[in-house]
Amino acid sequence: MKDMIRAFVEEFGVAGHEGRVRTIIADEIREHVDDMHTDALGNLIATRGPEDADATLMFSAHMDEIGLIVTHIDDDGFLRFSNIGGIQPHRLLDERVVFANGRVGTVGVERVEKMKDLKMEKLFIDIGCASKEEAAEYVEVGDAASFHRPLVDMGDRLLSKAMDDRIGCAVLAQVLKEMDSPHNRIVGVFSVQEEVGLRGARTAAYQVAPDLGIALDVTGTGDTPKARRLDVSLGDGAAIKIMDMSLITHPGVKRLLLELAEEHGISYQREVLEFGGTDAGAIHLSRSGVPSGCISIPTRYLHGPSEMVDCSDVRACVDLAVALCGADLSRIDR
Amino acid sequence: MTALRELSEVPGVAGDEGKVREIIRQQMQEHADEIRVDALGNLLVIRRGSPDLPRLMVAAHMDEVGLMVSHIDKSGCLRFKKVGGIDDRVLPSTAVRVGCKQVPGAIGSKPVHQQKPGEQNKVIESDKMYIDIGASGKEEAERSVSPGDYVHFATEFEEMGDGRLKGKAFDDRAGCAQLIELLRSDVEVPLYAAFTVQEEVGLRGAQVAAWEIEPDLALVLEGTTCADVPEVEDHGQSTALGEGPALGLMDRTSFAHPGMLRGLIRAAEENSIPYQFRRSTAGGNDAGPISLSRGGVPAATVSTPCRYIHSPVSVMKKSDFENGLRLLSAFLQDIERGFRP
Amino acid sequence: MSELLETVTGRDFLREICTAAGVSGAEDSLGDLVEKRFAPFIDDARRDVMGNVIMRRRGSGADPPILMLAAHMDEIGLVVTEVDKRGFLRFAPIGGVDPRNLLAGEVEVLGEENLPGVIGVKPPHLISPDERTRAIKMEDMYIDVGLDEESARAKVQVGDPVAFRRETFALAGDRLAGKAMDDRAGVAALYAAAQKLASLRLEADVYFVATVQEEVGLRGAVTSTYDIMPDAGIAVDVTMASAPGIPSSIDAEIGKGPALTQGANIHPRMHRRLREISERERIPHQQEIEPGHSGTDAWSMQVTQSGVPTAVVSIPLRYMHTTVEMLSESDITNSGVLMAYFAASIDRGFLEGFYDSST
Numbered sequence A: 001m002k003d004m005i006r007a008f009v010e011e012f013g014v015a016g017h018e019g020r021v022r023t024i025i026a027d028e029i030r031e032h033v034d035d036m037h038t039d040a041l042g043n044l045i046a047t048r049g050p051e052d053a054d055a056t057l058m059f060s061a062h063m064d065e066i067g068l069i070v071t072h073i074d075d076d077g078f079l080r081f082s083n084i085g086g087i088q089p090h091r092l093l094d095e096r097v098v099f100a101n102g103r104v105g106t107v108g109v110e111r112v113e114k115m116k117d118l119k120m121e122k123l124f125i126d127i128g129c130a131s132k133e134e135a136a137e138y139v140e141v142g143d144a145a146s147f148h149r150p151l152v153d154m155g156d157r158l159l160s161k162a163m164d165d166r167i168g169c170a171v172l173a174q175v176l177k178e179m180d181s182p183h184n185r186i187v188g189v190f191s192v193q194e195e196v197g198l199r200g201a202r203t204a205a206y207q208v209a210p211d212l213g214i215a216l217d218v219t220g221t222g223d224t225p226k227a228r229r230l231d232v233s234l235g236d237g238a239a240i241k242i243m244d245m246s247l248i249t250h251p252g253v254k255r256l257l258l259e260l261a262e263e264h265g266i267s268y269q270r271e272v273l274e275f276g277g278t279d280a281g282a283i284h285l286s287r288s289g290v291p292s293g294c295i296s297i298p299t300r301y302l303h304g305p306s307e308m309v310d311c312s313d314v315r316a317c318v319d320l321a322v323a324l325c326g327a328d329l330s331r332i333d334r
Numbered sequence B: 001m002t003a004l005r006e007l008s009e010v011p012g013v014a015g016d017e018g019k020v021r022e023i024i025r026q027q028m029q030e031h032a033d034e035i036r037v038d039a040l041g042n043l044l045v046i047r048r049g050s051p052d053l054p055r056l057m058v059a060a061h062m063d064e065v066g067l068m069v070s071h072i073d074k075s076g077c078l079r080f081k082k083v084g085g086i087d088d089r090v091l092p093s094t095a096v097r098v099g100c101k102q103v104p105g106a107i108g109s110k111p112v113h114q115q116k117p118g119e120q121n122k123v124i125e126s127d128k129m130y131i132d133i134g135a136s137g138k139e140e141a142e143r144s145v146s147p148g149d150y151v152h153f154a155t156e157f158e159e160m161g162d163g164r165l166k167g168k169a170f171d172d173r174a175g176c177a178q179l180i181e182l183l184r185s186d187v188e189v190p191l192y193a194a195f196t197v198q199e200e201v202g203l204r205g206a207q208v209a210a211w212e213i214e215p216d217l218a219l220v221l222e223g224t225t226c227a228d229v230p231e232v233e234d235h236g237q238s239t240a241l242g243e244g245p246a247l248g249l250m251d252r253t254s255f256a257h258p259g260m261l262r263g264l265i266r267a268a269e270e271n272s273i274p275y276q277f278r279r280s281t282a283g284g285n286d287a288g289p290i291s292l293s294r295g296g297v298p299a300a301t302v303s304t305p306c307r308y309i310h311s312p313v314s315v316m317k318k319s320d321f322e323n324g325l326r327l328l329s330a331f332l333q334d335i336e337r338g339f340r341p
Numbered sequence C: 001m002s003e004l005l006e007t008v009t010g011r012d013f014l015r016e017i018c019t020a021a022g023v024s025g026a027e028d029s030l031g032d033l034v035e036k037r038f039a040p041f042i043d044d045a046r047r048d049v050m051g052n053v054i055m056r057r058r059g060s061g062a063d064p065p066i067l068m069l070a071a072h073m074d075e076i077g078l079v080v081t082e083v084d085k086r087g088f089l090r091f092a093p094i095g096g097v098d099p100r101n102l103l104a105g106e107v108e109v110l111g112e113e114n115l116p117g118v119i120g121v122k123p124p125h126l127i128s129p130d131e132r133t134r135a136i137k138m139e140d141m142y143i144d145v146g147l148d149e150e151s152a153r154a155k156v157q158v159g160d161p162v163a164f165r166r167e168t169f170a171l172a173g174d175r176l177a178g179k180a181m182d183d184r185a186g187v188a189a190l191y192a193a194a195q196k197l198a199s200l201r202l203e204a205d206v207y208f209v210a211t212v213q214e215e216v217g218l219r220g221a222v223t224s225t226y227d228i229m230p231d232a233g234i235a236v237d238v239t240m241a242s243a244p245g246i247p248s249s250i251d252a253e254i255g256k257g258p259a260l261t262q263g264a265n266i267h268p269r270m271h272r273r274l275r276e277i278s279e280r281e282r283i284p285h286q287q288e289i290e291p292g293h294s295g296t297d298a299w300s301m302q303v304t305q306s307g308v309p310t311a312v313v314s315i316p317l318r319y320m321h322t323t324v325e326m327l328s329e330s331d332i333t334n335s336g337v338l339m340a341y342f343a344a345s346i347d348r349g350f351l352e353g354f355y356d357s358s359t
Helices: A002-010 A019-032 A132-136 A163-178 A199-208 A251-263 A279-283 A311-325 B002-009 B018-031 B138-142 B170-184 B204-213 B258-270 B287-291 B318-336 C010-019 C028-041 C149-155 C181-197 C219-228 C268-280 C298-302 C329-345
Strands: A035-038 A044-048 A055-062 A067-073 A078-084 A096-099 A104-109 A123-126 A144-147 A157-160 A184-191 A212-219 A238-243 A268-272 A292-298 A307-310 B034-037 B043-047 B056-061 B066-072 B078-083 B094-098 B103-107 B150-153 B158-160 B164-167 B191-196 B217-225 B246-248 B276-278 B299-307 B314-317 C044-047 C053-057 C066-072 C077-083 C089-094 C106-110 C114-119 C161-164 C175-178 C205-211 C232-240 C259-262 C286-289 C310-317 C325-328
Touching: A002 A019, A002 A157, A002 A163, A019 A035, A019 A044, A019 A163, A019 A184, A044 A199, A055 A163, A055 A199, A055 A279, A055 A311, A067 A132, A157 A163, A163 A184, A163 A212, A163 A292, A163 A307, A163 A311, A184 A199, A199 A279, A212 A279, A212 A311, A238 A251, A238 A311, A251 A268, A251 A292, A251 A311, A268 C077, A279 A292, A292 A307, A292 A311, A307 A311, B002 B018, B002 B164, B002 B170, B018 B034, B018 B043, B018 B170, B018 B191, B043 B204, B056 B170, B056 B204, B056 B287, B056 B318, B066 B138, B066 C286, B078 B150, B164 B170, B164 B318, B170 B191, B170 B217, B170 B299, B170 B314, B170 B318, B191 B204, B204 B287, B217 B246, B217 B287, B217 B318, B246 B258, B258 B299, B258 B318, B276 B299, B287 B299, B299 B318, B314 B318, C010 C028, C010 C175, C010 C181, C010 C329, C028 C044, C028 C053, C028 C181, C028 C205, C053 C181, C053 C219, C066 C181, C066 C219, C066 C298, C066 C329, C077 C149, C089 C161, C175 C181, C181 C205, C181 C232, C181 C310, C181 C325, C181 C329, C205 C219, C219 C298, C232 C298, C232 C329, C259 C268, C268 C310, C268 C329, C286 C310, C298 C310, C310 C325, C310 C329, C325 C329
Parallel strands: A055 A184, A055 A212, A212 A292, A238 A268, B056 B191, B056 B217, B217 B299, B246 B276, C066 C205, C066 C232, C232 C310, C259 C286
Antiparallel strands: A035 A044, A044 A184, A067 A078, A067 A144, A078 A123, A096 A104, A096 A144, A104 A123, A157 A307, A238 A292, B034 B043, B043 B191, B066 B078, B066 B150, B094 B103, B094 B150, B158 B164, B164 B314, B246 B299, B299 B314, C044 C053, C053 C205, C077 C089, C077 C161, C106 C114, C106 C161, C175 C325, C259 C310
C-alpha cells in the first residue's frame, strides 16, 4: 500500500482543483470496480457489487487538500493569496508551496512586531521572479498552491502533506481491491471540496441515495506533549467516531462497527472530536436521512505540511471497512 | 437606464421583496412562457426555448440589506435590527424610509458639540442607534409605523461623474436589470430565470428555486465589492470600476465551475469584451446553494463592480453593466452553437 | 385514535419529559415516552432514520393539506472524552453549554447503566482570591461518579452522553423551572395542541414532530421535513425573556403569551393567520422581530426541497441553557391552543395564493 499512498499524497489536488488526483485514483482502481464516473462537481464515483444487492453502502474519502489561491501579483513579482480550507497563518511561515505546473515558491511575511499580529494578509509567496511580467509567465490570479513536501517512510509511520485525506483515499482504494461483498452494493466516492464545506459529499449522497454512509477521513490525536485533550493515539487502531461537530454517529452504525471490530479482532479506539467535521456530516442529512458513521485514521499535526499516520492503524481501518462490506447491514436497526 | 432607476429606488429589504417582484413581473409578462412565484417568494420566469439545449438557470436576487423596526420607545424613536450584513459605521446620519407608507426618518447621532473627547474614535453600535420620524411620542409614532416594519435607505438614483451611476441596492438590482434584458433578448437556450429572495440573510431563496428548476447549468448575476479606493492596498482591492464585468473564481460558498469559467472567458475574448476577475475570496452568493442542489450543478458568477455595497449609496459604471450584458449574450450564443462546459 | 388510553395533564407531561434525559443524539428512550403520551390523540406514529418522532392526526379532507408542527426534544448536555487515572471523567459539550453554569452541577452518565455524578469543584477554602475572578475552562473540569479507575473504566466509555439532572419544580403562580424547558416546553405545547384538536374539526393532516439534534445544528428538522414535505410548517421553540441583566432589546415577557415572530424565516401569511386567530380567540400573544435566522427548526424547514411556508411560535423563557430555565405554564397552554385553532383553520383555500402574498 505504501507506493499507492505515496502516489496519492504527493499529487497536487487543492480543493476545487482535484483533477490530477482524480486521474491517478481512477487509474489505480479501474480494474477493481464494475463502473466509474465523474459527476458535475468532480466527485469520482465507483461501484462494485451485485446488482440485486440487499443494501447500498457508500464510502466517502475526500481527494482535496487545503491550500492557497493567488489573488494578486504585485509589481515586484510577489504573490498575495487567500486560504482554501482551514490553514492558520503560522503554519505557513517559511513553508515551500507548489503550483499545479510545478513552480515552487516560499512563503514570506511582512515585518510584524508580535506574533499575535500575524494575519494571512501579511504573508506573500516568492516564486523567485523579479517583476510582475516575469511572475505572470508562471502563475496567474486564481491559481492554487499546496504544501510542497515528499512522503517520508519512517517504517511503521509515514509523514507527508495531504494525509488529510489522501490516506482515506488510499484506504478506500484498498477496500475496493480487497472487499468481498456478496450482499451489499459498495459505492466508493472520492469526493471533492470537503475542506471548504463538505460540498462534494452532499451532491454525491443525493445521487447515490445509499442505505448506509461511512466517511473515511483523518482524526487528530492527543498523544503528543501537552496536547489538546483527545483520547486517540497513533498505533491504537482504527478510530470509530462517536461524534464530531458535523455528525453524531447513528447508534446502530456505531454499534455495528464496534461489534465488527471485536468479531474480527481489529484493534480500535473510540473517538470524540471537539472540532472539525467529515463527509459523513453531509451524507447523514441527505434526503430523508442516511444512517452514517466514520472510520478515522488517527493523524498527528493536522492541517500542516507534515501529517503523520501509523501503518498499523491504516491496516486496521482497511480491515474494518472490508468487514463492513461483507456484513449484514440490517444489524444497524433497533 | 430607466429600468435600473426604478429597480434601484424601489424598496425590497430581505424578507419584504414584494414590490420589486411586482415591478419585474409586470415587465416580464409578455416575454415569458410561464411565470410563477414559489413558497419563499422567488419569482420564476421561464422561457422554454429549444428542448435540445441545456436548461440554464440564471439568478439575480431582488432583496437588499436594510433594517427592521423592533421597538418603538416612549419618546417615539424607533429601535431597529439590521437585515443582512451592514457595517454599523455607515448608519449614523442616514436618511431612511419606514414601512409600506415609506415614512421618512433619520438615523440620528449625537452632535459633535456634545461629544466627549475620544468619543469620536469609538464606533456606535447599531443597537444604540434609533430612527427618528419626527414623532413627539410613542402614540403619535404608532399612527404611522409599527414594529416589524422594514426600513430602506432613502437614496435617489443619479447619473454622475464619468458614466457612473449612484444609487442604493445595486447589489443586486444591477443583476436583476441585466436578467430582465436577457429575458427580452432572442435566446434559444432554455432560460429559467430566478429573481430570488433573501440572499442577504443566508442565500435562502436560491436554494429552493434551484431545487424546483433542476437546471443543467447556472449563472448568477451579482453586484460585487469594488474597493479601488484610497486606503485600500492594491492587493485588497477586489475589483476595479471600468474594467468590465468581474468573473468570480472562488468565495466562501462555491468555486466557479472550470468549464463555465472557461466558456465565459472565451466568450469575452472572442468578442473583445473587457473583463476582470473578482479577486476577493470573501463572501458568498446564490451560486453556493445552486451548485450544491440535488446532484450538483455547474455554476459561475458574473458581477458588476460596485463601490460601497451594503451601504446607503453604491456607485457603479455604466460600461461595466453593459459589458456584462454583452458577455452574457455572447455566452448564451456559444451554448446555442454547441459549447458545453 | 383511542380514547381509552391513559392521558396525563399538561403539567405532569411537562415535568415527566423535562426530568427525563434526552441529550442530542441520544433521544431514543425519550422518544418512546413522547410517543406513548401522544398515543390517545393521534392516528399513527413512526420514527425516522435520525430518531425524529413523527406522529400524525389525520384530517377529513379528501386531498388534505399537510401541516407540520415541530418542537425539538433534544437538550444540551455533555459527552465523556476520557476516563482519567483516578476514575474522574473528562468531558466536552454537546450543543451550546456555558461552562460557568456547570460547577457543582448534578449529572447522569448514560452508559451501559446510568450513573449519577457531580461536576467537581475546589472548595472555597482552597481557592486563592485571584483564582476566584477567573472562569474555569470546561477542559479543566471533571465529573466525579464516585468510582476508582478500574470500576469507572468498566462502566463508562469514551463517547457516553451525559445529561444534566434536575427535577422540574414549581415556583410562585404558574411558574415552573427546570432543565430542558428548551424545548420540552415546545413538545408540551404540541401535546396541548393535540389534546385541543381532539375536540375540533380538522381538514388538514397534522404532523406533530418531536425533532432530534436541534441543539447541534437543526439537524432532525432537515430530514423529517424532507420526508413529510408539508404544505406549511410551524416550529414551536423557546425564546429569551426579559430578566435583570438582559439587554433591553429582548422584551418578551413570561406569562404574556406566545411570541409570534416576524422576519425572513416567517411567511407573512402564516404570521397574519396566527395573529388573527390569537385576536379572535383572545389568546394573549407578543411580538417578536427577527430579520434573519430564527434559531429554530423553522430555518431548516423553510428551505426543504422547493420550499415550505413557515412560522415560529415561541414560549418566553428565562435563564436559557441552564438547569433552572423558567417559564409560565400558561404560555405553553396558550401556544398549544393557538396551534390547534390554526391547524383547524387550514383548508385547501388557505393554501391557494399562499405564494405571492408578500403582505
